[in-house]
Amino acid sequence: MTKNMTLSIPEEIHEIMRRHREIRWSEIARSAILEHVEKLAMMDKLASKSKLTMKDISEINKKVKKGLYAKINE
Secondary structure: OOOOOOOOOOHHHHHHHHHOOOOOHHHHHHHHHHHHHHHHHHHHHHHHOOOOOHHHHHHHHHHHHHHHHHHHOO
16 A cells, blocks of 8 residues: 655755656655665664663764764864
8 A cells, every 4th residue: 555745845946846857756755765764774673672771872972973073173
């Protein structure tokens, strides 16, 4: 069974899409959504096996951001 979805897009993008009617835009959207859902499923699978707590994750997140900030500002 399939479900329908309505998307809102900016007018500028819609204008470009109208100039390229040969492209199946619904297939482009479907493909992008599927790719994202597959990544989420993989992340969920990995996370379900993790023993990290939310506190652990928050600390790791802070360290990563601090390291990225330092790297950017070198």
